Amino acid sequence: MAKTKTTFFCQSCGTQFTKWLGQCTACHEWNTIVEEVIQKEQKREWTSNNQTKKASKPQLITEIKLSEQDRISTNSDELNRVLGGGLVNGSVVLLGGEPGVGKSTLLLQIAMLAKHKILYVSGEESLTQIKMRSERLKKHNPNCFILTETNTQQIFRSVEELRPELLIVDSIQTLFTDTIDATPGTISQIRETAAELIKFAKETATPVILVGHITKDGQLAGPKILEHMVDVVLQFEGDRNHIYRILRVHKNRYGSAAELGIFEMQSDGLREVLNPSEILISQKEDDLSGIAIASIIEGARPLMIEVQALVSTAVYGTPQRSSTGYNLKRLNMLLAVLEKRAGFKLGIKDVFLNITGGITVEDPSIDLAVIAAVLSSNEDESIPQNYCFAAEVGLAGEIRPVNRIDNRIKEAAKLGYQKIFVSKYNKISKLNTTIQVIGVSKIEEIFKNLFA
DSSP: OOOOEEEEEETTTOOEESSOOSBOTTTOOBSOEEEEEEOOOOOOOSSSSOOOOOOOOOOOGGGOOOOOOOEEOOSOHHHHHHHTSSEETTOEEEEEEOTTSSHHHHHHHHHHHOSSOEEEEESSSOHHHHHHHHHHHTOOOTTEEEEEOOBHHHHHHHHHHHOOSEEEEEOGGGOBOTTSOSOTTSHHHHHHHHHHHHHHHHHHTOOEEEEEOBOTTSSBSSOTHHHHHSSEEEEEEEOTTSSEEEEEEEEETTSOSSOEEEEEEETTEEEEOSOTHHHHSOOOSSOOBTEEEEEEEETTEEEEEEEEEEEEEOOSSSOOEEEESSOHHHHHHHHHHHHHHSOOOOTTEEEEEEEGGGOOOOOGGGHHHHHHHHHHHHHTOBOOTTEEEEOEEOTTSBEEOOSOHHHHHHHHHHTTOOEEEEETTSOOOOOOOSOEEEEEOBHHHHHHHHHO
8 A cells, every 4th residue: 555645735825845834934824834645546537438638749830720719608798798708618717705795696697597508516505505596596597407516526427417518616615536635625625626627628618617715815715826727717806784796807818807897786686787887976966075086997998986085184193094995005105296296284184085886996097086086175175076087196296198098088978077187198089079178287287177
């Protein structure tokens, strides 16, 4: 009998060690290194009929022929947009998110809406629980098969019988393979089961969607190599106290990695939000100070988003700086620019900033709206509701141009805005719109235009 071989893995980052350590030298986490048994056995192929494959040969890049990749529609416009047009045959998608955010609901809803043969494998719920959820969704697909199994060898036997066009696995942390003597959810089991599913997807051209748990830090649980192995990494975000959910793409080999999908959680499932401005801009009757509208770009979609700022006298010794949905270091930089370049004394005041809708914005074009909201709150004068902003602010106080300005202007005009403030250095095409485009070059010009 062969001698059992063991090794040590960090459960946080997946780094392998030859001996136990108290602290991981890679991620510096304490007490995360555990011993795992690796059993040397002949690995079984995913299919029972083991056929000998021809060895691949190198080819000249000029001789490789391109073919159009057929995509499988998920019947969800938001998910199709995030994926780049739909599921690519043979692709592996990893979907992560907080517990209870709606990952299983989203995938079961996709399985109920799709017009293809689907195998939904669940290692966390029973058949009765899944049936109850499908009844709540009020959607039915006669070609959707449900399997409650965690052994990959048993899953592949069912796959051989059904030959599904889409495989959904919920979740990768619950699976295990007989070739590894370790408990489900460990580094070695996640890596091995994911490798078997990826091999199945590539050899059969069947798309696979995997659900992944996340750690307390918000990272996908398991080895980092899992995110490198798959083709698409999606993150489903949201707060249990709010009904809106945001689907972000962190990696996409077949499309843009900056797309955004928005859903609304209802009693009968997730509703697609086709007009995000309805949730990103709050409804109000009176003009309030400290509010500015920014025109940003998320992937290929222009969005109008509301920026709220509150500037007040510091009650305590040290002024407070707080930001939700916006980089706090960038907020401090903009406040320093306002004080140094424009002469506004904000160093002795508390400044709070909030991006409505619960999303995080990284587009630098929101800078001008942040400046306008802070000045509005500081002067206690409201900005007209039909004004919006789209420009970056530099360290010298200059207003810098941003990309795709024509799309931003068209979106603002479509939603009824009358004025948009942009950099005077932006090259703007002749647009047939009623909105007035105002070009500015310095922060002082913004102040004069708004509060003269």
